[in-house]
Amino acid sequence: MGAVVLTSNYLVQFPIQFYDLEKILTYGALSYPIAFLITDLANRYYGKIAARKIVYIGFFIGVSFTLFFSTNFSDLISVRIAIGSGTAFIIAQLLDVQVFHKLRKQKWFIAPLTSSCVGSVVDTFLFFSISFYGTGVPWVTLSLGDLTVKILVALLMLIPFRIFIGTIKVA
Secondary structure: OHHHHHHHHHHOOOEOOOOOOOOOOEOHHHHOHHHHHHHHHHHHHHOHHHHHHHHHHHHHHHHHHHHHHHOOOOOHHHHHHHHHHHHHHHHHHHHHHHHHHHHOOOOOOHHHHHHHHHHHHHHHHHHHHHHHOOOOOOHHHHHHHHHHHHHHHHHHOHHHHHHHHHHOOOO
16 A cells, blocks of 8 residues: 555656646556555455554555655655645545445445545545645646546456455455
8 A cells, every 4th residue: 555655646746748648647647546446455355444554554654655755855846745645645545445334235346436436536636736736737637637547447446356356255
């Protein structure tokens, strides 16, 4: 979880330079949805208390590593990315845990898809507004592109989710 957060925090600084996507999408959008897969699998197998522990551990590791390895303290945007990431991560992931837990008795895909989409909306809005509001970075368009990719990746993450729940006994 910590590695996903660190990787995503680093990659969000780099717009995708292909097909005119640089104003709407960063590479961080491709890696971050994996955090929701990790949380949802933990929730499915071990329950919401264990999933919350994984979120807290991931938060601590991700923020610590981000601060030490990818934050340039002389660059305000870099500091804001660290703050925005930590805030968005903890709130969105804990919300994901709660939504997943409420829906876990539904069909197998309802809980992971709904919780990931709700968490992604909250995460995206918090992260981009904290990190880039008032900086001149086109954060609204970047956040919309980011959210679109997160939702598409959430759909794709249903494949490994189904494979994992099909091969391991579910709690």
